[in-house]
Amino acid sequence: MNFQTTETIQRLWESFLQEQLAGLPPEQRDAAATQFEQRLSELLAKNGSDSDAGFFDMLGLGPQGAVGFDKIGYAYIKPDFDDSIVPSQLHAAAELYYIYQHERMKIFEVVETLLRLFRLGKMRIQRGPGARGLYLLEKWRPLRYTRQDRMVAYRRAFNYGTMQAPAGAIVNRNFHRQMVGFMVALGQYFRDLLIGEVIRGGQLIEQRPFGSVATVQRIGLDLRYALDRSSYGNIFALAMETGHYLIQVLKLLDAPDIKKAFDANTKWDVVEIVSNRYLGGVAEPSQRAKMAESGRRILQFIADNDFKTAIDPILFQSVVRPMGAHAEAWVAAYRMTPEGRGFPGVTPALRSVLGVPQPVGA
Template sequence: MNFQTTETIQRLWETFLQEQLANLPPGERDALSTQFEQRFGELLGKDGKDSDSGFYDLIGIGPQGNAGFDKISYPRLTPDFDDSVVPSQLHAAAELYYVYQHERMKIFEVAETLLRLFRLGKMRIQRGPGARGLYLLEKWKPLRYTKADRMVAYRRAFNYGSAPAPAGAVVNRNFHRQLLGFMVAVAQYFRDLMIGEVIRGGQLIDQRPFGSVGTIQRIGLDLRYALDRSTYGNVFSLAMETGHHLIQVLKLLDTADIKKAFDANTKWDVVEIVSNRYLGGVAEPSQRAKMAESGRRILQFIADNDFKTATDPILFQSVVRPMGAHSEAWLAAYRMTPEGRGFPGVTPALQGVLGVPQPA
């Protein structure tokens, strides 16, 4: 449709929308307003002409010849920036984050230590499932990516660690700030909802809450875009291979003969004992395990959610509700780690992310 027709439809639609919403009960307006917005977009998007025909008419080589502006089709631009991501890379980043937290728990170092003790005869196991697992692990060496390779991947995807970034590679330098911002935005959103439900209709809510749907969507889109542009290359294959290797290592640590060799009840007891005895101390296994679980789930949610601007707030609240518990769990665990002990709290942290001036 041409420019003049499009302008006429837009003006008439706004008048029609006001008249229809004014005749609806207040309880139905919110539900139908989103449907009206979607219908309006579909109406404007219906055009039988080819997308290039307007350009040809504009420069005078189309079927209409040298047509005036009133006969040239409206330039309907489709926003697609937020959709231009590779989902497999984002899911690989979520798995890589899970692997990273286990790397911080020294799981791979514990496995290497057990291999060394088994080789040197310093661990009293010989024919059990743990001994056979260590033999196969040493014989086949299924993990081809070394610690140096993993450290480079962590640096590229999350800017974690001290490994030097490869020259020319894209490093996701704002990952932690964006991840923390998303966590506190979701947490603040549900805290505001809880307060609103308790004192709904009161005079205490006299300003816009810091947590909002728009804040979650904005930080989520930024985080998704930054992860997508920094997780190309071998990150996908590294995350898949290292993830499968981690599964086998955790099964190995849970075998009966290895647990008996260290007088342990669970595989996590083995990790703690080996870390304290041979690796200079344990590294927050309880906090790292929760950060791995909740952090991966949040990153999976970000990878699969399109964060549409005109989404129904009630629908968004239902979809994001499970993420509220994960965000609170991640933040509680993060505050107990060395890097998170200076965390100022959900509201001050969100104010910092949003650039809100701190009170004197």
């Protein structure tokens, strides 16, 4: 279809859309408008699919020779920037974030301490499942990625830690700012939605939340893009291997003979006792566990969501609703950690991420 015909269709489409929506009941207009918008996008993409023919017509090399602009095919450029990601890298980054929070909980240090105590005969275990597990860990050393390797990975993907990044490697310097921004944007969205439901008397009246869908989508896309750029290389392999190792050591810490050796009831008691006795203190296990769980789920959601601009707000609300609880839980836990105690609050944090100046005197 040539450019002139396509331009005429686009101009007439708006008039057609207004006529059709005017004849529908108000409660059906939002859904119909979304469907019309999707249909228009499909038609434009289909009409502009033969881009090679249009290019040759521009050069005068097509079957018709040199033609006027009115006979050249419509140049539809498909927006595909937001789709140009590697999902496996993003899922690996989500797992790496979960592993990082357990690194901050000193899980790996606790296991190394248990191995040392077992080797030196300073822990009263000998034949139980815990002793057997420590023997196998010491014999095979299944985790080939050292602490230094993991610290470099955290620095590259999240800009966490003080380890020097390798020369030439891309470091995701804005990760934490964007992560906090996405969490507070989701929190603000559902807080505004709740206020809207209270004011309007119910969640179905007018079918429109007060929260901004665009804000959540924009920060989510930025976070996804930055993670994709910085999580290449060995991040996938490291997250896979370290994740399996973490599963096994958590089972090991729950072994009855190890718990008995420290007079502990659960594996987390073992982590706390060993951390306090040998590692200089415990490291916020309750907060870190919740940040690991909710942070990983949010990053998985970001990896799998396409954040379409024209999505129906009510559909978006239904899809993202389970994430609202994770976002609020993450923010609540984050505020109790050393780095989160200076958290300014949801609204100031969101203003900072969006680049909106703070009010004078704030």
